[in-house]
Amino acid sequence: EDEVGLVLEEEVESAKLFPASHKARDVRDGLLALARRHGVAARFGCRVISMAPHAGRWRIGVEDVDTLAADTLDADAVIVATGGLSVPNTGSDGAGLRMLEALGHTLHPTYAALTPVTAPENAFSALSGVSLRVSLTAASPARRATHTGGFLFTHAGYSGPSVLNVSHVVVRAGADAARGDEPAADVRVQWTAHDDAAWQTLLQPHGARQLSTVIRQELPDRLADVLMAQAAVEPTRKLAELTREERRRMIDVLVRGALPWHGDEGYKKAEVTGGGVALSEIHPVTMESRRHPGLYLCGEVLDAFGPIGGYNFLWAWATGRAAGMAAAN
Incomplete structure (x- = not known):
């Protein structure tokens, strides 16, 4: 707190610390100022266009985003913290993944993870804005995921933590089905x-x-x-008049109702990228590449992601910290 120059406040319910100004830019500016005081030189307005081992070190090709003027940097160690492909308007264009693949790293197929699911016109289409807590299960021949949490009907389909946390099964099953590899995923809801x-x-x-x-x-x-219409039971039916078959149909819809879908909202809305560099190709303590000494990988370029709830931030921060400390040593 003192080093960064921020006044922090503790949120009572979560015990989390936030800047008293409630401005993310203050955290950014404080960290940059701290880094500069320790001799860090930060360069903005440029992009990395190449990265290769050179004479026992690393040579980095850099291009100015405005003038396209090229430059090179030499370094003893390189940390790749470029993110994946999710939320591309933040600059996540997959460049780091492509460079790592060119360097010989195994790149598992990438896909949008934790993304809203889209649906064709169906009986739920008029429910946009309705939200509730459900248990959702998505299953394909290769994968299965279940999550209990918030669910939201949207104008395009479905969202909310329960949907995002099982969407990777839907996304990958859709891609597999498009290649003719296997049927698409089946999505069921316990309402x-x-x-x-x-x-x-x-x-x-x-x-x-x-x-x-x-x-x-x-x-x-x-x-x-x-749901009563799906079960083909008249809402005005008295409970005493329900047949055994009507009761069975109603319970089936309520406990394991089918949720129609046809796609997803992709990287544009995805919280994180699935796939990436195989974890077997890094040292788990230092995050150093097993293929190239002096090359460190962290965050979303690695083939790992977790559920909604801060786990992916934690993965990025923890692996970034490990890579930074190892590179500095």
């Missing part, structure tokens, strides 16, 4: 915390109560109406 047994109890005959009364007590009204 409430109630399982089969709980719903069996809730849907038992109880006076003159109607089906719609029970379902709408547990779910948003518009969604409840759609």
Whole structure:
């Protein structure tokens, strides 16, 4: 806090520290100032266009983004912290991945991870803006993921933590299906915390109560109406009038309802890039390349990602710190 020159405040609920100004740029500026005080020279307005071993060191080709004037830098160590392909408007264009592949590193196929899922026109299309907590499962012949959390109907399909955390199965299954390798993923929803047994109890005959009364007590009204229509059971049916088959259909929809989809929103909306350099090709303590001494890899260029909730930031910071300390030594 003192070194960086920031006044920090602790958030009571999470015990996390934030700058008192609540401005991210103050954190950036403080860290840059600290780095400069320790002799770091920062260059902006340029891009790295090449990277290669040279006479036991590293030679870096640099290009000015405005004039396109070229320059070279020589270094004892290089840290690649270029990110992946997600959120390209931040500058993540995959250049680091391409350079590492050219240097002989194994690059596992990349894909958009933690991204919203799109859907064709269907019975849920009119529910944009409706949100709730669900358990979502996406499964393909090769992969399976389940997550319980927030779910949001959007104008294009579905989003929210539960969707983002299983989307990698959908994205990769879609790519596999496009190549003719395997069928696309099947996505199923448990719309409430109630399982089969709980719903069996809730849907038992109880006076003159109607089906719609029970379902709408547990779910948003518009969604409840759609699900009853999917089960082909009239909302006005009294619980005492439900047949065994009607009750079975209703529970199937509520506990393992099919969620139609046809694609995803890709890298533009993805929280992180899946795939990248194989983890077996770096030293796990120092993050140094096993193929090239003096080359260190961290963050999103590596084939690792975690769920929503700060895990991917933690991965970037922890691997970046390890790479920085090892390179400095």
